[in-house]
Amino acid sequence: MQHLFDLYGWEVNVYDTIQQGLINRTYSVKTTHGDFILQSINHNVFKNPKAIDANINAIGAYIKITNPDYLYTHLLPTLQGNTLIEWEGGYYRAFNKIEGYALSVLDHKAQVEEAAKQFANFTYTLKDFDAHRLTDTLVQFHDLNFRYQQFTEAIQHGNAHRIEQSQEEIKLLLSFKNYVDTYNNYIHHKDVKKRVTHHDTKISNVLFNKIDDEEQAICVIDLDTTMSGYYISDVGDMCRTCLCPVSEEERDLNKIWVDGEKWQALKSGYLHYMKDELSNYELDHFFFGGQFLIYMQALRFLTDHLNNDSYYGASYEGQNYQRTLNQIRLLEAYNQLG
Known part of the structure; x- marks a missing residue:
């Protein structure tokens, strides 16, 4: 996990697995710079994770221009600007954590x-x-x-x-x-x-x-x-x-x-x-x-x-x-x- 944290430049205090849906594995990550959600995409179910990444980013870019106040789960880029990470046979992405339940x-x-x-x-x-x-x-x-x-x-x-x-x-x-x-x-x-x-x-x-x-x-x-x-x-x-x-x-x-x-x-x-x-x-x-x-x-x-x-x-x-x-x-x- 440390490799993933480093890609985002996170200094992690603590992270925990959270129950959010049945398909993807999700983590709550607390860092010195804020709280984030890190998630792996189950590519046994979703055969094309890159399509998911492209869809969410396309909608996000549109919303930023047309309705910037709309609360949307924008993907968080790594330090190198990537919103989808391939690592050890898996696919990962991150979001800013939204306060809610x-x-x-x-x-x-x-x-x-x-x-x-x-x-x-x-x-x-x-x-x-x-x-x-x-x-x-x-x-x-x-x-x-x-x-x-x-x-x-x-x-x-x-x-x-x-x-x-x-x-x-x-x-x-x-x-x-x-x-x-x-x-x-x-x-x-x-x-x-x-x-x-x-x-x-x-x-x-x-x-x-x-x-x-x-x-x-x-x-x-x-x-x-x-x-x-x-x-x-x-x-x-x-x-x-x-x-x-x-x-x-x-x-x-x-x-x-x-x-x-x-x-x-x-x-x-x-x-x-x-x-x-x-x-x-x-x-x-x-x-x-x-x-x-x-x-x-x-x-x-x-x-x-x-x-x-x-x-x-x-x-x-x-x-x-x-x-x-x-x-x-x-x-x-x-x-x-x-």
Whole structure:
């Protein structure tokens, strides 16, 4: 680690590993000149770390010119001016540490509204940035056609025993193919555009802080999946992760329900910035964002189960099957709002 510290010219007092996301390894570094975040990029997941570096820097340069007061996680250059370091087979980058905290659970609707505002403000701030300049860091990440194709292939070529055991769930998810049709109509509509989209809008990717004794969301973090995309991806992932009091790991399906007040807060928060940026056709598909993303995640979990847990892995037998049941129940609960 000392080699990395030297590249930044840091005189380090102490550093600790911190829990921030599941993909990258993250360190909090205290130096004589301030506090920083040092992070390794998991290049088993992100095959092109240089694209991530280029995307974050391109957005950062634009923000410095157009909205310098916007709180953004700019990459910190080394003494030689590099923002991505290759060292001992890994990739590293650093940021100035922003004072704030992330939440794993939302206790009340005000937090949901604050989080939704921040994700919306991120896209709004970049409304005039050419999203096609960004490289896809996870190709076909939120492409429902691709995920449905993977699912149908797993039904044909996956674990025969698991396929037989999952017939009820397979038939149910196949019966929801109308979501794929709606998705295709949406992405090909003349009034739908691609924008700079975060693509990972879970609650832990927003920093909060107390300002005048009031809890406020202050910025979005973890920009590795920021790419050109559709706003329903960001709305959908918020619906999937912010409206239910339990996570995708919950095995007691009776605990899975959707809070209608949090849904209204999410919609109000997001449209605070984005209402005038979206076409009427896009606005009409706001609710579909949740259906699209929850359904896609159910497909992905069952696909992985049928493929012997080759992508997500499993800490116990049938974990991805349980996750599938969880997301199907969440989709049913979400649809009750409509």
